[in-house]
Amino acid sequence: MRLESRYRWLPTPFRSLLLFVVWLLLNNSVSPGHLVLATLFAFLIPIITFPFREPQPLIIKPGLAIKQLLLVLFDIVTANLQVALLILGPVKKLRPAFVKVPLDLSHEMPITILASTVSLTPGTVSAEVYPIPESLPEGEEPTQRYLLIHVLDLADEQELIDTIKQRYEAPLKEIFQC
Amino acid sequence: MLETVFLIVFAMIGLSLLLNLWRLVVGPSVPDRILALDTMYINTIALIILYGMSMGTGLYFEAALLIAMLGFVSTVAVCKYLLRGDIIE
Amino acid sequence: MYSEWVVSILLLIGGAFILIGSIGLIKMPDFFMRLHGPTKATTLGMAGVLIAAMVFFSTTQEGISVKELLITIFLLITAPISGYMLIKSAIHHKLKAKDGTKGLDNVEDD
Numbered sequence: 001m002r003l004e005s006r007y008r009w010l011p012t013p014f015r016s017l018l019l020f021v022v023w024l025l026l027n028n029s030v031s032p033g034h035l036v037l038a039t040l041f042a043f044l045i046p047i048i049t050f051p052f053r054e055p056q057p058l059i060i061k062p063g064l065a066i067k068q069l070l071l072v073l074f075d076i077v078t079a080n081l082q083v084a085l086l087i088l089g090p091v092k093k094l095r096p097a098f099v100k101v102p103l104d105l106s107h108e109m110p111i112t113i114l115a116s117t118v119s120l121t122p123g124t125v126s127a128e129v130y131p132i133p134e135s136l137p138e139g140e141e142p143t144q145r146y147l148l149i150h151v152l153d154l155a156d157e158q159e160l161i162d163t164i165k166q167r168y169e170a171p172l173k174e175i176f177q178c
Numbered sequence: 179m180l181e182t183v184f185l186i187v188f189a190m191i192g193l194s195l196l197l198n199l200w201r202l203v204v205g206p207s208v209p210d211r212i213l214a215l216d217t218m219y220i221n222t223i224a225l226i227i228l229y230g231m232s233m234g235t236g237l238y239f240e241a242a243l244l245i246a247m248l249g250f251v252s253t254v255a256v257c258k259y260l261l262r263g264d265i266i267e
Numbered sequence: 268m269y270s271e272w273v274v275s276i277l278l279l280i281g282g283a284f285i286l287i288g289s290i291g292l293i294k295m296p297d298f299f300m301r302l303h304g305p306t307k308a309t310t311l312g313m314a315g316v317l318i319a320a321m322v323f324f325s326t327t328q329e330g331i332s333v334k335e336l337l338i339t340i341f342l343l344i345t346a347p348i349s350g351y352m353l354i355k356s357a358i359h360h361k362l363k364a365k366d367g368t369k370g371l372d373n374v375e376d377d
Contacts, residue, residue, distance in 0.1 A: 028334045076343075080311040084284065087291040087304055096300055097369035119347035120310070125302050126347070127354045127374075150299045150354065154369060183275040187316075190282035194289030201292050201301075209357040210298055216349055217292060217305040223338065224285055224316045228278075236324050239334060246338055250345040257352035261359050 009043070011050045014059055016042040056109045057176045068171045072117055075167075079122040086123065086153055097154040098127070101161050103145045103169070110172045115147060117168050123152040124160075184232045191225050212256050219249030270326040274319045281315025284308045297365040298357050306350040314339050 010016060023038040024030060059065050086094065105111050115126035128148040151160065195218060202214040223242045230238035258264075291304020317335045324332035358374060 022337065025334050025337050028330075028332060076307075076311065080284065080307050083291075083303060083307050084287045087287055087294065087308065091294060091296060094300070095367075095369070096297075096365060098364075098371060098374055115351065116344070116347035119306060119350050120343070123303065125299070125306060125350055125354060127351070127358060148374065150302070152300060152303045180271055180275060183278055187278045187282035190286045194286045197289040197293050207298065207357075207360065207362055209353055209360065209362065210301065212356075213298075213302060213305060213353055214292065216353070217289065217309055220305070220309050220313060220342065221285055221289070223342075224281070224313055227316055227320050227335070227338075231320055231323050234327065236328065236332060239338075243338055243341075246341055246345075250341075250349060253349045254352050257349070257356045260356040261352075 009047070012046045012056075012058070014062075016046055019045055057107055059175055060177045061175050064171060065175045068175065071171075072121065072168075075121045079120075083123055083152065094153050095155075097151045097157070099149050099151055099154065099157055099160060100130070101147045101149060101164055103129075103147055104165075104173060105169065106145070107176070110176050111145070111147070114169055114172055118147070118149055118164060121168075122163075124149045124164075181232075184228065187228060188225075188232075191221055191228065195221050195225070208260060209257075212253060212260075216249065216253045219245060219253075223249075270322055274323045274326075277315050277319035277322065281312045281317075281319060284312030284315060286312075288312060297368075298362045299354065299364055299368075302350055302354060302357075306346050310342055310346045313342050 007013075020038045020042040023041055024034060027034050103111060103114070105114060111129060115129070118124050118126045126147055126149050130146040130148060149164075154160065198214045198218045198221065202211050202218070205211055223245050226238050226242045226245065230236060230242075285308070288304040288307070288309035291308060292301050295301040295304070317339045321332060321335045324335075364371060
């Protein structure tokens with residue numbers, strides 16, 4: 001896991017790229033003036049806001065990140081078809097459940113991304129990360145974290161946990177190298 | 179043909195807004211009502227974009243973006259209030 | 268006109284998903300199951316409608332129009348977060364889950 005960027009003038013390279021793209025999208029043009037302004041914002045905003053932020057892990061493998069993003073987008077579409085069928089089908093057949101997934105990730109940022117992916121994909125909504133930080137004694141780091149998820153229609157608990165760990169968590173570990 | 183499709187989708191979104199309103203009125207708990215309100219925000223964005231399309235103008239995009247942002251922020255603020263009894267600690 | 272067909276199909280798919288999300292909001296017996304409709308189906312429905320708007324404005328007006336992607340991305344990022352806040356406040360308020368929900372002892376009180 002790497003927190004600091006290699007260049008001091010570019011503390012968060014991917015957020016700069018995001019700002020650049022969002023500015024162009026907002027104005028819906030690629031005229032030279034907007035390109036210059038977007039570049040200026042992409043450099044200035046991260047430098048100005050950097051002291052207010054907690055350092056976050058940087059993406060180390062961008063290629064894998066893009067691959068994972070496409071996989072998640074594809075999963076969102078298929079999972080939504082499943083959920084739509086479940087919603088339109090009979091309610092009595094559904095088997096809702098709360099499942100605890102043990103996490104290998106330790107930093108908040110990858111956990112947040114994992115929780116969001118879980119919320120958007122197959123019939124699951126992430127509910128809570130245990131242990132809750134406020135309930136721990138001061139200054140103590142939790143050894144093992146769990147993600148509590150609610151499942152709309154649970155067939156096999158172990159299979160679901162394995163799917164989440166292999167399909168979504170392992171690539172995240174690879175991307176952030178933690 | 180497009181006009182007919184617009185009408186059908188207007189009806190679909192209107193019906194879903196009515197369903198959301200039903201959940202907002204019936205409840206039974208406070209998180210249920212917040213969820214209904216959040217869904218209403220999102221459906222309203224669809225309605226505004228659709229209206230812009232049927233009028234043939236892209237001007238409503240900014241309004242839709244503002245509603246998206248305000249809807250998200252207000253949902254989070256109300257949830258935070260439910261959780262802590264306070265929004266900014 | 269091919270683009271008209273594309274716009275119509277995307278709009279109908281989007282509208283159907285939005286409607287399904289709201290039906291889920293009405294039909295499900297407890298709060299935790301109700302949450303699934305709006306966080307997933309409605310988000311995909313919005314993506315359908317917004318992509319339809321993108322195609323529509325790109326073909327009917329001058330130049331291409333991609334700014335609708337912004338709302339799509341924004342909704343995709345924020346939907347899980349508001350869902351998470353909602354389910355957290357529901358657990359905090361000790362809402363009853365439907366009878367027969369498995370793994371209720373996994374939920375800890377805070």
